[in-house]
Amino acid sequence: MNYRMILRLICYILRVEAVCLLPSLLISFFSGETGAVIGTAATIVISALLSLTSFLLPPRDKQISAREGFLSVALCWVVVSLIGALPFYISGAVPSYIDCLFETVSGFTTTGASILTDIEAMPMGLLYWRSFTHWLGGMGVLVFLLAVIPMGKGKNSLLHVMRAESPGPQVDKLVPKLQDSAKILYAIYIGLTLLQIVLLLLGGMPLFDSVTTAFGTAGTGGFGIKADSLMGYSHYLQGVCTVFMALFGVNFSIFYLLLLRQFMKVLKNQELLLYLGIMLGGILIIAFDILPQYVNIGEALHQAAFQVSSIMTTTGFATADFNQWPALSKTLLVLLMFVGACAGSTGGGIKVARVLLLMKAGRRNVKRMLRPRSVSQVHMDGQTVGEEVVQNTHSYLALYMAIMVLSVFLIALDEFSLETNATAVIACLNNIGPGLDMVGPMGSFSAFSWHSKLVLTFDMLAGRLELFPMIMLFVPLAWKRT
Incomplete structure (x- = not known):
C-alpha cells in the first residue's frame, strides 16, 4: 500500500481548497463580515499547514494501483469535506460541527440538501463558498488536479484515480492522454458556466446571484441563496436554468463530439436519446397532471419542465412546492430521482447509462x-459491452439497494414519517437535495438527529463516488499491504 502517495494526493487537495477559499475570504472582508473573515482565514491557514505534511513524508514510488486509487479518492473527499466545514463552524454561522459537515458534504457532492432554516441570514462570503463547493465537486476535485498537476507515473495511475471519481459504469478517455481529457472536460465545464452567467446577467439577475446560481446549476447541486430557491426570479431566468440543468446532465463527451462536428455520433448516442426521451415524457405527463393547479398549459409546462429537469439531473432547485402536487406527479419525480442524469455528467442518480445497460x-x-444455446451479447452504440461491465452494474445496483434500505432503517429511529425518511435517503444517496414531506423543497434536514445526519452524510459521499470507494474504507482487506 503506497500510503505516502495517498498522503500526497490529500495534501494536493488541501492546497487547492486553501486557494479556492480566497474569493470567499475577499467577499467576506469587503462585506464587513468579521466572523466569516476569521473563520475562512483560519481554515485557509489550517489547510495550508496540513498540506505541508507531504514534504515531510515524500513518496518513494509514485505509482497508484486500482485499490489505492479508490482509497485515495474516498479519503480526499472525506478530508476536503472535514476542512471545508470549518469556515461555517469557526465563524459561528452554524453552531454544530455535524451540521457544518452535513452542509459541506452536501455542497461538494452536489446534493443540495440543507440544514439551514434562514439561508438569507448567512454571510455573503459563506454563501459564495457554499455554492462554489457545488462547482468544484461537480466535475470532481481530483479531475481538477488531473487537469493541472501531474499526480502519478505509469499509464494506469491517473486512470485509477479518475475511474474512482467519475460517474458512470465505465470511464472513457476523450483523447489518448488522460490529463488532456481532464483539461478538455474542465474547459467545456468552465465555458458552459460562463455562458450561463452571461445569460443570467442579461435577464437582470444581480452578479452575485448569477454566479452562485450558475455554480449550483453547473454542479447540478441546487444550493440557492434565497429561502424560496428560484421562485422569486422571472420566467426567463428560470427558463435559462431549466435549459442549463438539462445540459449539465448530459455526458460531457457529447459536447466534445459536437465541437468536433461529429453530429451523427451524437444523434445515434443511445444514452442521450433515452435521457431526452425520459425527460420529455416526464414533462408532458406532469404538465397535464398539474394543469388544474395553474392558469394555463404554458405555465404548467414551465413548472413541469423546470422540476423534471431539476430532479432528473439531481440539481434540486425549485420554482414550486411540488409537495402540493398530485400523487402521480410526486411519484414520477421520485422515480426520476432514481434514474438520474447521464454517465460522465455532473448529475447523480443511478445514471441513464446503467438503466439502459x-x-x-x-x-x-x-x-x-428461451434459447439456452444461443450466444448473445449486450451492445451499446454499436459496441459490445464486456461481461465485467454488466456484472459490475448488477453489483452496483445490489449494493445501492442494500445501502438505501439500511439507511432508511437507521434514520427511522428519529420517528419521522416513512415518506420523509425514504425520500430523504433517496435524495441524499442520489445527490438530489429535496425530497417529500418534511424534506420537501420548502423544508430542510435540520430536524434530523446527529446520528441520522451522519448516515445521510455517508449516503451523499457514497452516492457521489459511486458507492465502492466509500465502502472500501471499511473493508480491512483494502488496507492490507501486498
Whole structure:
C-alpha cells in the first residue's frame, strides 16, 4: 500500500481548497463580515499547514494501483469535506460541527440538501463558498488536479484515480492522454458556466446571484441563496436554468463530439436519446397532471419542465412546492430521482447509462432462457459491452439497494414519517437535495438527529463516488499491504 502517495494526493487537495477559499475570504472582508473573515482565514491557514505534511513524508514510488486509487479518492473527499466545514463552524454561522459537515458534504457532492432554516441570514462570503463547493465537486476535485498537476507515473495511475471519481459504469478517455481529457472536460465545464452567467446577467439577475446560481446549476447541486430557491426570479431566468440543468446532465463527451462536428455520433448516442426521451415524457405527463393547479398549459409546462429537469439531473432547485402536487406527479419525480442524469455528467442518480445497460442485459437474459444455446451479447452504440461491465452494474445496483434500505432503517429511529425518511435517503444517496414531506423543497434536514445526519452524510459521499470507494474504507482487506 503506497500510503505516502495517498498522503500526497490529500495534501494536493488541501492546497487547492486553501486557494479556492480566497474569493470567499475577499467577499467576506469587503462585506464587513468579521466572523466569516476569521473563520475562512483560519481554515485557509489550517489547510495550508496540513498540506505541508507531504514534504515531510515524500513518496518513494509514485505509482497508484486500482485499490489505492479508490482509497485515495474516498479519503480526499472525506478530508476536503472535514476542512471545508470549518469556515461555517469557526465563524459561528452554524453552531454544530455535524451540521457544518452535513452542509459541506452536501455542497461538494452536489446534493443540495440543507440544514439551514434562514439561508438569507448567512454571510455573503459563506454563501459564495457554499455554492462554489457545488462547482468544484461537480466535475470532481481530483479531475481538477488531473487537469493541472501531474499526480502519478505509469499509464494506469491517473486512470485509477479518475475511474474512482467519475460517474458512470465505465470511464472513457476523450483523447489518448488522460490529463488532456481532464483539461478538455474542465474547459467545456468552465465555458458552459460562463455562458450561463452571461445569460443570467442579461435577464437582470444581480452578479452575485448569477454566479452562485450558475455554480449550483453547473454542479447540478441546487444550493440557492434565497429561502424560496428560484421562485422569486422571472420566467426567463428560470427558463435559462431549466435549459442549463438539462445540459449539465448530459455526458460531457457529447459536447466534445459536437465541437468536433461529429453530429451523427451524437444523434445515434443511445444514452442521450433515452435521457431526452425520459425527460420529455416526464414533462408532458406532469404538465397535464398539474394543469388544474395553474392558469394555463404554458405555465404548467414551465413548472413541469423546470422540476423534471431539476430532479432528473439531481440539481434540486425549485420554482414550486411540488409537495402540493398530485400523487402521480410526486411519484414520477421520485422515480426520476432514481434514474438520474447521464454517465460522465455532473448529475447523480443511478445514471441513464446503467438503466439502459440493465434493460439490455435483462432482454439478453430473457433470450438466453428461451434459447439456452444461443450466444448473445449486450451492445451499446454499436459496441459490445464486456461481461465485467454488466456484472459490475448488477453489483452496483445490489449494493445501492442494500445501502438505501439500511439507511432508511437507521434514520427511522428519529420517528419521522416513512415518506420523509425514504425520500430523504433517496435524495441524499442520489445527490438530489429535496425530497417529500418534511424534506420537501420548502423544508430542510435540520430536524434530523446527529446520528441520522451522519448516515445521510455517508449516503451523499457514497452516492457521489459511486458507492465502492466509500465502502472500501471499511473493508480491512483494502488496507492490507501486498
